[in-house]
Amino acid sequence: APLFQLGEFSRDMLRDFVSNTYSADRMSISASGVEINDLLAAVDTMNLQPSVAAKSSPSGAYSGGEIRENNEDLLAYTVLAGEGASGSGDEMWNFAVLEQLLGAGPQIRWASNTTNNKLNAALTKKTPEPFHAQAFNVNYSDSGLFGISAVTVPENSELVIKTVLEQLHELATKPVEPQSLQGAKNRVK
Numbered sequence: 001a002p003l004f005q006l007g008e009f010s011r012d013m014l015r016d017f018v019s020n021t022y023s024a025d026r027m028s029i030s031a032s033g034v035e036i037n038d039l040l041a042a043v044d045t046m047n048l049q050p051s052v053a054a055k056s057s058p059s060g061a062y063s064g065g066e067i068r069e070n071n072e073d074l075l076a077y078t079v080l081a082g083e084g085a086s087g088s089g090d091e092m093w094n095f096a097v098l099e100q101l102l103g104a105g106p107q108i109r110w111a112s113n114t115t116n117n118k119l120n121a122a123l124t125k126k127t128p129e130p131f132h133a134q135a136f137n138v139n140y141s142d143s144g145l146f147g148i149s150a151v152t153v154p155e156n157s158e159l160v161i162k163t164v165l166e167q168l169h170e171l172a173t174k175p176v177e178p179q180s181l182q183g184a185k186n187r188v189k
Contacts, residue, residue: 031078078164081146100183
């Protein structure tokens with residue numbers, strides 16, 4: 001959406017945008033320290049569908065993905081990412097609001113941004129194990145990358161991945177609370 005529309009997004013517009021843009025044909029998943037069968041099982045539970053309005057980008061289209069297996073690390077890192085919006089495209093603002101709705105990392109030094117992180121709030125209710133999850137949005141001149149990164153102990157990774165995917169599914173299928181949407185828009189401004 002153009003900059004002048006930043007304060008004009010409705011819940012329906014955002015839900016349509018998420019379901020049409022953040023879909024199986026526009027995502028990749030990477031993880032380390034996670035058993036591949038656990039990762040695939042967590043992804044399968046979400047029943048992700050191809051976008052009904054999938055469109056091809058003339059330049060800079062994201063494609064690819066990679067699976068790396070056990071590295072004997074004490075933590076498991078997972079990234080769920082897909083093509084985002086270019087820095088010059090109208091969709092850039094939609095992705096910025098979506099990043100804030102899910103929970104972006106701190107934008108200023110020494111800040112934790114835990115009060116606005118929907119992902120960490122959901123994880124706090126499900127596990128006592130250490131974890132962190134946040135959305136990220138990177139915009140380049142011809143394309144972008146949007147996703148979620150999560151880290152936890154390996155034995156907790158399936159639960160963390162499932163919870164992150166549940167939050168994405170909820171955002172794509174249920175109305176966003178007006179105060180949450182307005183707060184996300186305000187943080188983007």
